[in-house]
Structure formats: structure tokens, C-alpha cells
Amino acid sequence: MTAVRKAVLPVAGLGTRVLPGTKTTPKELLNVVDRPILSYIVEEAREAGIEHIVFVTGRSKGAIEDYFDHQVELEAQLEAKGKTDVLEAVRRDLPKAGEMSFTRQMAPLGLGHAVWCARDIVGNEPFAVLLPDVIVDSAPGALAQLMRAYDLVGGNIIGVEEVPASETHKYGIIDPERTEGRMSAMKGMVEKPAQGTAPSNMSIAGRYILQPEIFDILESQPRGAGGEIQLTDAMATLMGSQRFTAYQYEGITHDCGDKIGLLKANVALALKRPDLGDAARAALQGLI
Numbered sequence: 419m420t421a422v423r424k425a426v427l428p429v430a431g432l433g434t435r436v437l438p439g440t441k442t443t444p445k446e447l448l449n450v451v452d453r454p455i456l457s458y459i460v461e462e463a464r465e466a467g468i469e470h471i472v473f474v475t476g477r478s479k480g481a482i483e484d485y486f487d488h489q490v491e492l493e494a495q496l497e498a499k500g501k502t503d504v505l506e507a508v509r510r511d512l513p514k515a516g517e518m519s520f521t522r523q524m525a526p527l528g529l530g531h532a533v534w535c536a537r538d539i540v541g542n543e544p545f546a547v548l549l550p551d552v553i554v555d556s557a558p559g560a561l562a563q564l565m566r567a568y569d570l571v572g573g574n575i576i577g578v579e580e581v582p583a584s585e586t587h588k589y590g591i592i593d594p595e596r597t598e599g600r601m602s603a604m605k606g607m608v609e610k611p612a613q614g615t616a617p618s619n620m621s622i623a624g625r626y627i628l629q630p631e632i633f634d635i636l637e638s639q640p641r642g643a644g645g646e647i648q649l650t651d652a653m654a655t656l657m658g659s660q661r662f663t664a665y666q667y668e669g670i671t672h673d674c675g676d677k678i679g680l681l682k683a684n685v686a687l688a689l690k691r692p693d694l695g696d697a698a699r700a701a702l703q704g705l706i
């Protein structure tokens with residue numbers, strides 16, 4: 419089985435749900451506690467054994483590339499002042515030379531189109547996709563859990579989580595054929611099914627391992643729900659010729675692309691922090 423070495427992180431979306439904050443700051447660089455959302459995602463990818471990350475960026479997202487480079491003056495200042503802990507935090511996400519690539523999606527035509535933009539850099543090998551506005555709080559990380567499933571069954575692996583039946587119209591939903599433990603063989607999937615028509619309450623949660631044949635399908639994929647080129651539609655087509663397995667990962671999912679999701683992530687992850695938990699709890703109790 420070919421190892422999964424590369425991950426695609428699509429970061430070209432407009433982040434309209436959290437405007438106006440995202441007018442000049444990429445959504446993926448908004449802080450959760452004291453580091454950008456992207457920092458958590460890159461950490462999860464590395465923990466899962468990913469060797470190369472491909473960012474699909476867009477206009478006004480240049481700050482993302484800068485975040486993963488040295489800030490020479492800042493680092494020199496911190497060094498001169500002996501602030502070694504802050505310096506370490508500033509450097510924690512830096513890649514080794516050549517470990518990251520950046521390509522542009524020139525118009526936000528949808529997640530499927532964003533993934534397709536990475537085709538030449540990924541090449542002919544399986545790859546992971548991580549939605550960089552979804553933090554999954556789990557140990558081991560969600561992608562590491564999907565990798566274990568991939569090692570067992572190969573093919574395409576889709577990370578899923580349960581959602582209330584009343585919410586299924588907001589998500590990509592899988593149609594499971596047979597479920598054993600956390601793994602389900604899949605027979606279909608649908609993007610944002612009309613209320614009452616969802617084939618299950620398992621939603622596609624933003625972590626994928628895909629085979630490179632998805633790129634050929636995306637090349638001619640027509641627009642789907644919301645007028646966007648949907649990754650879910652392309653996966654549904656690929657399912658005609660390849661095995662798809664859903665894996666219900668263990669962990670708490672925070673949708674940081676949504677106002678309340680972002681707030682919840684900040685609160686939940688601050689409360690868990692050994693250095694901040696007590697102070698965060700006291701501050702929150704004071705408010706409530």
C-alpha cells in the first residue's frame with residue numbers, strides 16, 4: 419500500500435461567516451487561545467506522519483505564507499531580551515526547508531476546485547485533506563486515527579462524526595452499507611441533503627485520505643450545492659470504481675469558521691491548558 423506523505427490544506431475561502439474579522443486576516447490565522455487555528459492543523463498533520471503540506475491559498479492570504487517563515491527582527495529582539503519561551507512558541511510551526519508548498523486558487527469556486535488546484539504538487543500518490551478551520555481535539559489526532567484505518571483497508575478514508583438528525587442538511591452526509599466498530603463501508607454520500615432525506619446522521623467532518631484519481635474527476639466536475647465545485651460530488655463519482663470507508667474518529671470537533679464554534683474552541687482549549695485552565699475557569703465563572 420502506498421504511504422500517505424502529503425496533505426492538502428485549502429485556505430482560499432472567504433470566511434464570510436466570521437466577517438469582518440476576516441476582511442484582512444485570513445480566517446485560518448485567527449487565534450484559538452494563543453496560536454492560529456492553522457497551527458493546530460499543521461501539528462495534527464505532522465503527528466500523523468505527513469512530510470509535505472500543500473497550502474491552496476488565495477488573494478489576501480499572503481499572511482499565511484509569512485506565518486510559516488522566519489520573522490527575523492522579531493526573533494532577534496526576543497533573543498536579545500532572553501524571552502526564550504516566547505521565541506520557542508514563535509518558531510514552533512516553522513517547516514524544514516522545502517517541507518511546504520503554496521499554490522493559488524484564483525477564485526473561490528469551492529472545496530473540490532481548491533483540492534484540484536493541488537494536483538501537480540501532489541502527483542500520483544494518495545494524500546490527506548484537512549479542512550483548516552476545523553480543530554479536532556483528540557489524542558491521537560484525527561488524521562492519525564484515519565491513517566490507522568488506511569493501513570488496515572487502504573482506498574479512500576473519510577473522517578465522520580455524528581450530528582443530530584435535524585442538522586444533517588448543513589453537511590455532507592454518508593450512506594453507510596455496513597458498520598463495524600468505528601469503520602463503515604460506504605455505498606454513497608450526499609452534500610447538504612434536503613431535510614428529512616439524509617441517508618444517515620454521519621457527517622463528513624473535514625479529514626480525508628484520498629487516492630489521486632480524484633483529480634481526474636475534479637477536472638470536469640460540474641458545480642453542485644451552493645454553485646460550488648463540491649469535493650463530495652467528486653468522491654461520490656470515484657466511489658463507482660474505488661473503495662470508500664468512513665471512520666468515526668474519537669475527539670471533539672470545533673468548527674472555527676463559525677462565530678460560536680470559534681468561541682467554543684477558545685473556551686474549551688483554554689480550560690484544558692495546564693498553564694491557563696484555572697485562570698480561564700475563574701474568568702468565565704466571573705462572567706456567568
Ligand code: UTP
Nearest residue numbers: 428429430431432433434435526527528529532
Ligand atoms: P468553508 O466553506 O468552511 O470556508 O470551507 P469559507 O468558504 O471560507 O467559509 P464561509 O462559509 O465563507 O464562512 C472549508 C475550507 O475550505 C477552504 C476554506 O478556506 C476553508 O478553510 N475553501 C473553501 C477554499 O480553499 N476554497 C474554496 O473555494 C472554498
